[in-house]
Amino acid sequence: MNNTVDQEGSVSDISNMAEVAFKSHEELAALKIIYPGMPQREVLNSFRDLRTRLLHRTQGKNFVLLVSSLSLGGGSSFVAMNMAASFALDEQKTAIYIDCNFDHSFANKLLKDNRDYGLMEYLQNADLELKDIIYSTGIPRVRVIPPGVGGDVAEERLASPRMSQLIDSVKERYPDRFVVLDVPPAMESSLARILSRVSDMAVLVVPFGKVTPNQVMAGVDAVGEQKFAGLVFNN
Secondary structure, three states: OOOOOOOOOOOOHHHHOOOOOOOOOOHHOOOOOOOOOOHHHHHHHHHHHHHHHHHHHOOOOOOOEEEEEOOOOOOOHHHHHHHHHHOOOOOOOOEEEEOOOOOOOHHHHHOOOOOOOOHHHHHHHOOOOOOOOOEOOOOOOEEEEOOOHHHHHHHHOOOOOHHHHHHHHHHHOOEEEEEEEEOOOOOOOHHHHHHHHHHHHEEEEOOOOOOHHHHHHHHHHHHOOEEEEEEEEOO
């Protein structure tokens, strides 16, 4: 039995959105996901500050945020998931975390075995609807789309018009919803370049002391200077 969301509402009825049982503070801590009142206040406040800075760029309007690291294991999933959680700390907002990290999926870890379809199946099968791949996370007001099975055609499917339509749908249907794309490292994959086209902004996660200035510049080039919103140092 899965935890697919059958119906979703607008900001006026967020409280009625279908949910699985909320995760405990201990479960969230084990997954390294922020929550109100957590002991590591500096971590919580760092994500709140980043959220505020990004909202300032869009004058409070919702947006699609791409998160990619500059090297494998750089922490993009940690930052992407917590950015989604930080938007949803506001009880009048929702967030959806779209996992495009096929080889190192955080969404699969979050959902365990409670999923039938993911992003790749949706892009391949026109009979699937968006509601078939959006799942509850156990985090209030946060939804997730798992990657599904990528294979050799992942890049072509993510560059397809159906992917653009998916992004438009999840962003524009609800003005209170923020979309976060978790993308493989910019230096390891072309997906950051491909998905920056459907994103409003991009942040790059920098493993502290492990990358060179040239690698940073190459990462900025991959997502595009106009979309680049800043660096997040992860230690």
